[in-house]
Amino acid sequence: MKKASALAWWIFSLCIFIIFCIVDLTSYARADDSPSITNLSIEKNAKYLLVSCTVKNGFTSDIINALKSGIVVKFNYDLELTIPGFIKDQSILSKTINKTIMLDTIKNEYRITLTQENTRIITTTDINDANDIIFNINQYPLAPITILEKNKTYKVRIKLSTDKIITDLPLNTILNTFSTFGYKTKWYETNFQY
């Protein structure tokens, strides 16, 4: 009986591993023109530690097609402030910036919703404007400088990912499961000394 249970657990684990591999591979298997974060820089003003960065190739052909199909696409920037450690970094804080975009196909107008401190909606008919709005983080106040210590090295890292597709189609969840839509970048990071 023990042997049977062990065998069942082995089969179960194998199934999970296969699912994990499928999901994970679809996210990482990208060509060179895959989205990437550039110009990650850290500044500070009187109150905050400010983070700026740009995303290259953010609008992939999949995303463009999805937008043209009226699909709402949500971009999530995950930001983390850590103290570098030997094995594991010590997390100080983490924040998420959400930017949602959709295209009104009749009006040919992009509607961008920014969820930072306050929710803001911007509309534009120009895809380049939309690209600038979505893929530029300009002096985002990551952390108050009061929490930082002098002469200490910190690490800021950032990652961009898209949510799964939001559609009104039936079986949305199942479709998402099998869809190769969406991406997530690796973690981009920079160290600085305060």
Place this chain on the structure above:
Amino acid sequence: MISLYLIEYFFFPARSTLSFIGNLIIFGIINFNILLVILIGFLIIRNISKILFEDRQEILGRKLRTKLSIAFIFMSFIPTVLLFWVSYQFIETSMTRWFDIRISNALNNALLIGQTFYQEKINKLQDINRDLALQITIKCISSDQTFDNECVEKTIENNLSKSLNVTLVNNDANINSLEIFTKNNTFFKKTWLPITQLPGIDITAFNKKQEIWIYTDQIEMGTLIRVIRPITKDNEIIAFLAVGSLMPQETGHMLDIIKVGYESYNQFLSFQKPLMLSILTALGLIAILIIFIAVWFALRISKTITEPVKMLSEATQRIAQGDLNFTLSTHGRDELHSLVNAFNIMTQDLKEARRRAEIASMQLQKNYIETEERKNYIETVLQNITAGVISLDRYGIITTMNKAAELILGKNAQDMIGKHYQTILTTEQKEEFEYIRNELLSSENGHVIKTIKIIVNDKLISLLINFNILRDKNNRSQGVVIVFDDLTEIERIERQAAWREVARMIAHEIKNPLTPIKLSAQRLQKRCKDKLDDETNNILMLCTNTIINQVESLKKLVTDFSTFAKMPAPKLTYSNLLNLIDEILLMYREAHPEIEFKYIRNNIPMTLLDSEQIKRAIINLLDNAITAVAEVKNSIIEIGTNVKNDKIILWIADNGIGITNEDKKHIFEPYFSKKKGGTGLGLSIVNSIIIEHQGKIEVEDNKPNGIKFIIELPILTEETIMTNNS
């Protein structure tokens, strides 16, 4: 199930418009399928492992079970795969039709129409807005950047009436609202819609880079589209002019339908592959589930069928091994279980039958043992009696031959049994046997006794034969039993005893008068020698010498008779026969230099023997040999020794004239002599001496000529003598 939910939530966070319950149901179905697949997969692996294990262990019923399982699996596998394939083809075809290029073109064109319609409306509003804004900027804004309200109203009214007229007449523009507002307040507002309050405009969202700004609001009558343009003076925004037009609900609804249709179509198009994959997965899962369930059922059913068969097979083996003390347990009412019940009844019957058979067998065994014992006893008696016994069946086939018969007849029983008696008899014997058979058949008591002589291994033996017809209870002839005794030795001993008695009587009767005859003859010679003339005296001397010589001859004859008659018992001492022969040969070689004495002197062990008697025997044999070679050139006498089969072999051969086979039969009998002046007792005495030493003497032809006497003497020790005596 909960673990799967958690994993799925972790990997596929649900952010769809579906409700939580909907997600739960969908993943519930998937998880249920996964769990079923895992469970049934486990059961199948377990069962297949069991089948493989049984196959390796050669467990009974495995082949039937494997065959049934394979049959069931194929029966379920083929329709399921076929159904899967057909469903997949059907769905693929349907999807291909859904995403037909004509539908795509129609939807694209519809969208283009919608976009064009909307854009034209915007363009018109933009034109009106631009004209109005320009006129207001030129006419109604003072140098201190303040509005002349009266001028604004007038300008608007003038332009509006013109525009409205045009709009109403041409029906290509429909101005429903006009607003001029600064950052702080609205100082002009006019609407032709049946509403009291226009929706507000958030001017903070205005982007300076934009020349115009399109603002849409859903109101009760439809969608209010407002084109907003800043009114600038000296590159400074003083106010905003908003020109609005209502898009009726029906038109908006139509545009929405076009939009939703287009978007849904494109979404479906972009999800074509995942959709196919998900359908394929669902179909696959269902197919696998069906196959797995079918396989599991197949294994269960095959087990249900094979289990009683296996049980019966094992039980059969147990019965074959003699175990009847069991009952097979059975449940159910199908034919297999009826078979098991019948098997149980059969086992009980067999058990009872075996009990009876065992009793009968024990009785039979007892009888058999008794019969065997009796048979063995008879066999033992038969084998140990000195009389030869041969039995023939009613057809004349030899069925029994005991050891004594083998010894007497010099035949092997194994070779004789099974043969017809006539095949082993000579022509003369057949005739004699036929005569006896007729006599036997004609006898009243079925019993005939005969004395016959036959030659066995060149020896004439005398047999006393007793023929008896074997009859069963019904007095029917079952064959003949022949019992016979070898009388040869008895006859020889009797004959020798008779001869010895005769010799003793002759010696006694002749020896006594011989001495007075000899003395009388000698006295006659002495007394008459001087008294008779020469002639008479010569006659007397001749006669008396003849008498004396004949008396001497008679004396010798009488001495031989006496010796033969009074053959004493041998006085056995440990002696070396070789020394004895050496001594005798030395004497003979000197006495007979004309004869070549060959001596083959192989070592022989010392033995108990009477040296004097053996010496006499050897001398007798040598004398015979010398006589035999007297008239032969290159006369050779060979004497040799050897050991064979733990017996001392001594042979004396000559190259003389030899003797006939008929003479060989009688050569050791008393008074049989082929020699001139021979008494015929020499070889009889030799034979007696050798027999007294528990040995035997035989004669055969010497090669190339002459005869050869072969003496076999046992290697006697005191122990062997004691053993033999005991």
